[in-house]
Amino acid sequence: MPEQDASNPKEFYPDVPQTDVTFPLKGSNSLDWGMKNRLSNIFDSSSGKTVMLAIDHGYFQGPTTGLERVDINIVPLLPFADTLMVTRGILRSLIPPTFTRGVVLRTSGGPSILKELSNEQIAVDIEDVIRLNASAMAVQVFIGGEHESQSVHNLTRLIDAGQKYGVPVLAVTAVGREMERNARYMRLACRICAELGATYVKTYYVAEGFETVTASCPVPIVIAGGKKLPELEALRMAWRATEEGALGVDMGRNIFQSESPQAMIQAVRQVVHKRERPEHAFDLYRTLTAEQQVSVG
Ligand code: R5P
Numbered sequence: 001m002p003e004q005d006a007s008n009p010k011e012f013y014p015d016v017p018q019t020d021v022t023f024p025l026k027g028s029n030s031l032d033w034g035m036k037n038r039l040s041n042i043f044d045s046s047s048g049k050t051v052m053l054a055i056d057h058g059y060f061q062g063p064t065t066g067l068e069r070v071d072i073n074i075v076p077l078l079p080f081a082d083t084l085m086v087t088r089g090i091l092r093s094l095i096p097p098t099f100t101r102g103v104v105l106r107t108s109g110g111p112s113i114l115k116e117l118s119n120e121q122i123a124v125d126i127e128d129v130i131r132l133n134a135s136a137m138a139v140q141v142f143i144g145g146e147h148e149s150q151s152v153h154n155l156t157r158l159i160d161a162g163q164k165y166g167v168p169v170l171a172v173t174a175v176g177r178e179m180e181r182n183a184r185y186m187r188l189a190c191r192i193c194a195e196l197g198a199t200y201v202k203t204y205y206v207a208e209g210f211e212t213v214t215a216s217c218p219v220p221i222v223i224a225g226g227k228k229l230p231e232l233e234a235l236r237m238a239w240r241a242t243e244e245g246a247l248g249v250d251m252g253r254n255i256f257q258s259e260s261p262q263a264m265i266q267a268v269r270q271v272v273h274k275r276e277r278p279e280h281a282f283d284l285y286r287t288l289t290a291e292q293q294v295s296v297g
Helices: 033-040 075-080 088-094 126-131 148-165 183-195 210-215 231-243 261-274 278-296
Strands: 050-054 083-086 102-106 136-141 169-173 200-203 221-224 248-251
Touching: 050 075, 050 102, 050 221, 050 261, 075 261, 083 088, 088 102, 126 148, 136 148, 136 183, 148 169, 169 183, 183 200, 183 210, 221 231, 231 248, 231 261, 231 278, 248 261, 261 278
Parallel strands: 050 083, 050 248, 083 102, 102 136, 136 169, 169 200, 200 221, 221 248
Antiparallel strands: none
């Protein structure tokens, strides 16, 4: 029989109204608890932002420069990533299961760089997403691309599956070579993804009018890093994007192709989470790089 707990007086605080929690992430307050909990593995609760480390490039372009040996070059970066964007193949074979932050699983694929990239299909079953304890699914959406409708259909099918089990979907707006990267296109692509139910959206930063892209998208936007830039330029881009409403970065090549990836990811964190000016973060990058060279030499 359970013990009687009459010895201590109970305190019900009848005069204190219950504290109800509002979930602060943009456009996400009506989501279910599981979705919010998974999103909290991605977006830092103090800054409200995220530094996602994107290493999924191999799903269509094979052993990308900087990703030839994930065990050697990427695993040491994991302590500095809020979230890892990765394929299930690399996750299972090379990422230590002791990594307990967010995993955003690449769930679309099909064509290689040798073929028409927009011809993707859903590439992972929702059951495997849950088995891997992923925090979100990432799917490429090719607005204006040859297989636009198919890619949008991939998005909506994953959203339906995610709704069933409480798994968020990251819509990745893919800009074809023939398309202009401007705010007008990004507004169109991001808004379509959000209207169709994407939990958050990844897009590219554009120098003119990026704030209109974030303002007209009702859910969080993170930016891809894109092609490798000089480190200071990449830090400036991250700073401007977050100033103009992005809730973080999903950065790959500008981190893992940097001369000093560990220094670069820490500098990016300073910009995104601490709102450090890019020039100051670049000083940190140089200091950490020099320290690393000394310890290696
Ligand atoms: C590309 O299709 C992948 O989804 C990458 O995750 C994405 O492009 C971000 O990586 P990067 O910063 O290298 O552009």
